[in-house]
Amino acid sequence: QSALTQPASVSGSPGQSITISCTGTSSDVGGDKYVSWYQQHPGKAPKLMIYEVSNRPSGVSNRFSGSKSGNTASLTISGLQAEDEADYYCGSYTSTIALYVFGTGTKVTVL
């Protein structure tokens, strides 16, 4: 099963907005509403930031937003802060036998 494609790295200055893309196929990202985003700090477990394309779990800052167009989902972080520096992964339900697939991961650097 192939991973979803994300850029290896994205950077921005404090206060700026950045967007991370996540490209899949019509069998996963494009075919379903079950696209999620996770934040992972070094040595820590991933934390759910966005589910069902654009919903935020309770307690997640509204600086994080998600969207989708065709086979590509996006995570936007607005008002970038130092604490946002982490790895970010997308994930999606897939109609193939794999049933769930993650993205390749994006390292976000706050300059």
Add this chain to the structure above:
Amino acid sequence: QVQLVESGGGLVKPGGSLRLSCAASGFTFIDYYMSWIRQAPGKGLEWLSYIPGGGSTVFYADSVKGRFTISRDNAKNSLYLQMNNLRAEDTAVYYCARYYETPDYWGQGTLVTVSS
């Protein structure tokens, strides 16, 4: 609050076996699918398997199918992963996660190292 605590990781020789456990609390365990996900050192996340609340039909990634077995004991609020015929490439941190349309809550992980 939801808590997931993995245990059972360690150093094992290639070809060996290991059984991971995940103790769940803070939610009605039987109501949820549960999953195992791993992360090799310096690498991304890899979904491995999940199991419904009733434990009937289970699903595996191709990379572990036939070698790993997921199971659960709802009376003990516990999830398990039996890993057989381990290979060097199975070296990773193994996470258990509650699955509700997506892996939503994760444990802190347990490290499995396969090396001679």
